[in-house]
Amino acid sequence: MLDDEIGVREVTMTEHFAEMFTDDDFDILLLIGGYGSGKSFTGFLKTAIKATMEKRKILVVRKVYSTIKESCYEDLKDGLEIAGVLDEWKFIKSPLEANHLTNGSKIIFRGLDDWRKIKSIKNIDYIIVEEADEMTLEDLKELRKRLRVKGIKKHIVFMCNPVSRASSIYRMFFTKDEGFGFNEEELYKNRKLKKIETIQLEDGTKETITIKVHHSIYKDNLFLPPTFIYELESEKDPRLKRIACEGKFGADGDLVLHNAVFEENVFERYIQNKIFKENYYRGVDWGYSKSYATGLKMAVNESLNELYIYWEFYNRRMTTRELAKGMEPLKEDNVKIFGDSASAQANADFRDEGFRIFPCGTKDRTYGEQMLRSFSRIVIDKGRCPKTKKEVEECIYKKDKYGEIIPGEYNIDPHSIDTMKYGLSDRKYVPLKERRKDRGKFVGA
Incomplete structure (x- = not known):
């Protein structure tokens, strides 16, 4: 349940997700899980509440801009409505934006198919990325460079299904050569992982970065219809069942060695x-x-x-x-x-x-x-x-x-x-x- 003290409506959800709304102790967060697990709902609702509670300049991103209006834009509006604060926001359709009427928060929607439009946006302090596995590793790194504001805690949230181990998300979070080196099997067991890394600049300045990974499956979502649950649980294709039902990384396509x-x-x-x-x-x-x-x-x-x-x-x-x-x-x-x-x-x-x-x-x-x-x-x-x-x-x-x-x-x-x-x-x-x-x-x- 969300506390009404922050000025938003109570929302019932599983304990696995509830603590996410009060946890801002991260620089980088990955919400990853199977179909219908509630990760995107949680990510956008958290963003809606965050922007309503305090002044933020938020960038909402997908790989292709044309997919945003029917997905991220509507999901964010749903989050504001569920939180009971939709009337505090003004929405603009061209370009897609949302502005808080009193605290100065701004939510901007962009696609990575035109990097020039991303680079022209200044003072971003919060980024949320839907279908993050669609991005290249270079895209993900470039997005992290957009968070340049000083004097405020900056956050970037990635959300996606666990598709191929060749994906950019797997490479960034689960490999040691290119990423943070989280253990995949440990994630499935513990469902939440945290790592603190220390970086050092050439001038000797040191800073810590907190990275978290949150895993979820359909059983973590209280609001799925029985028919959807049945389709997941009766899936015969082991590849799809692994990704969709169990929320685990696997090949999403035509296997070469199907035998x-x-x-x-x-x-x-x-x-x-x-x-x-x-x-x-x-x-x-x-x-x-x-x-x-x-x-x-x-x-x-x-x-x-x-x-x-x-x-x-x-x-x-x-x-x-x-x-x-x-x-x-x-x-x-x-x-x-x-x-x-x-x-x-x-x-x-x-x-x-x-x-x-x-x-x-x-x-x-x-x-x-x-x-x-x-x-x-x-x-x-x-x-x-x-x-x-x-x-x-x-x-x-x-x-x-x-x-x-x-x-x-x-x-x-x-x-x-x-x-x-x-x-x-x-x-x-x-x-x-x-x-x-x-x-x-x-x-x-």
């Missing part, structure tokens, strides 16, 4: 004493100074048409000697190793280190993709191959302007998928329509 599943102890369950060594495969993707070198151990059950991935190496910025030491297990069983043919020197260096390695050849770029998609299942050991699991869960096709997928072009640089292609380059792939009908003979011991 992948993730299990424990893959070698013991499917390979050991079951598949001949002739059906073992090894692959290496070398990567470069900023990319990842990847090695995989694989096996194929030709009878069941299943691919098993049960060991991985995944690292970067290592010397040849360090890579050779990390990939030493690839030598086991004297299985041929196929490496990226584009790096002849790396293959030669590894042969000098005792690896039985060969260039993968130069097949059509979609050939390996078609082979991987032709398996009835790709079973990946989720405990031993976490990086491969993550890439396979995230890798989706790019699409052309007509919405059609583009074979061989993806949203991420999938090192592990490339490694699968290289490692299987010596396998004879027969398209489904050409396969023999008598595939029932079991392959293995």
